[in-house]
Amino acid sequence: MNKLTPGKLVIATHNKGKLREIQALLAPYGMECLAAGDLGLPEPAETGTTFAENALIKAHAAAQAAHLPALADDSGLCVVALDGAPGVYTADWAEAAPYEGGPGRDWYMAMGKVEGKIAEKGPSTPRDCWFACTLAIAWPDGSEAVYEGRAPGTLTWPPRGTLGFGYDPVFVPTGDTRTFAELDPAEKHAISHRADAFAKLVAAQFE
Incomplete structure (x- = not known):
């Protein structure tokens, strides 16, 4: 299996929030992260029906276009x-x-849509949820590796906090009372779905 070595790595995302989190998580391993958006790489159509399929589509497209290893994240609530x-x-x-x-x-519209669909089911509807993250690495030779992580929690309403992105303001991780958007980034990095997936990536790629 191919292994990442210190050097350039394309991060196949145009989401600046994701990019910041990934850069912070990879910083200790000597990786020079290059954003796909900054390289002018197009965003491929995400036609997969699973997180892994979509992550691999993005990673392979970036690796082939940039002739460098590429890391893609597909995640969601x-x-x-x-x-x-x-x-x-x-x-x-x-x-x-x-x-x-x-x-x-x-x-905010997206968070409201989730809340509305839960409300339609009645006040006793369970609010359990999880954030899922799949990280896919692709190399120019076509090799690939996939790592999956989760962060369990519950939904709250109304949204709280300004530090996160996406659905973070309505997601309360298990064991805490604050939303992801109320946590200091370092705290979030330690318990997030992305951190869980990265721990598996690091164990396989750098240890």
Whole structure:
């Protein structure tokens, strides 16, 4: 199996929040993270029906275009009462009016949509959920590796906090009373779904 070595690594995302988290998690391992957006790489169509399929699509596209190893993340919120939705369609639920340069994302609207669907099921509906993260690494020769992580929690309403992104303001991790958006980034990095997936990646790639 291929292994990552200190040097350049393309991060196949145009999401600046994800990019910051990934850069922070990889910093100790000598990786020079290059954003796909900064390299002008196009975003491939995410046609998969699982997090792993979509992560691999993005990683392979970036690795082939940049001729460098590439890391892609596909992650989302999965709500038990909604049969795992929004899941792989997490970002789609935030689609808003397009702006110049790309699609709009209205995360407050997306959080409201989740809350509305739970409310439709009645006040006693369980609010259990989890954040899922799949990390895929692809090399220019076609090799690949996949690592999956989870962070369990419950949903709260109304949204609280300003430090996170996406659905973070309504997600309360198990064992805490604060939302991900109320946690210091270092605290979130220690317990997040992305951290769980990264721990598995690090054990396989760097240890």
